[in-house]
Amino acid sequence: MRKNLTFILIIALMAVFLSACGGEEPVTTEDVAAPVSDIPAEYAEKTNPLADSSDAIAEGKSVFESTCSACHGDIGLGDGPAAASLTPPPASLVELNKTAADDYLLWRISEGKEGTAMVGWKTSLSEDQLWQVISYIRTFK
Numbered sequence: 001m002r003k004n005l006t007f008i009l010i011i012a013l014m015a016v017f018l019s020a021c022g023g024e025e026p027v028t029t030e031d032v033a034a035p036v037s038d039i040p041a042e043y044a045e046k047t048n049p050l051a052d053s054s055d056a057i058a059e060g061k062s063v064f065e066s067t068c069s070a071c072h073g074d075i076g077l078g079d080g081p082a083a084a085s086l087t088p089p090p091a092s093l094v095e096l097n098k099t100a101a102d103d104y105l106l107w108r109i110s111e112g113k114e115g116t117a118m119v120g121w122k123t124s125l126s127e128d129q130l131w132q133v134i135s136y137i138r139t140f141k
Contacts, residue, residue: 043107050131051102051138060136063129071117076140086117094140105134 050056065074071086073079076093083090096105109130112120121130 039103039107040111043103043110046103046106048102048106048131048134048138050128050135053135056132056135057139059129060132060134063125063133064136067121067125068133076137082117088116090117093137097137097140102134105137106130109133 064072069080070082071078071080071090072093073083073090076097078090078092080090100108108118109125110120110122112118125133
């Protein structure tokens, strides 16, 4: 019995130690607002052809709710129900919206971000749907 208790205690201490030293730093605004030169050529300088379209915003909201809100939250604060279990946490789209150009958003939503839970959506969403989501994100204040 004493051997089992010692073994369990060692395993518990190892789990605490590994969880404490394996985490990444939270994503900051500086991390997500890449300079234009860092954006791949296929995305650089692209602008939203659906900007300011109320239909695009409505469609974007629908797509956002089904694909993005679980992590980024209903209003883009990075506080969706899945956010607590993600390291690093999801970006606040409210903050990102202040600094990121359309090309950056298209790139990140299309390709995702390595080292995070952000997956690329370019194979699941059409280009119009990607721009619709960006139109909706632009409403976050």
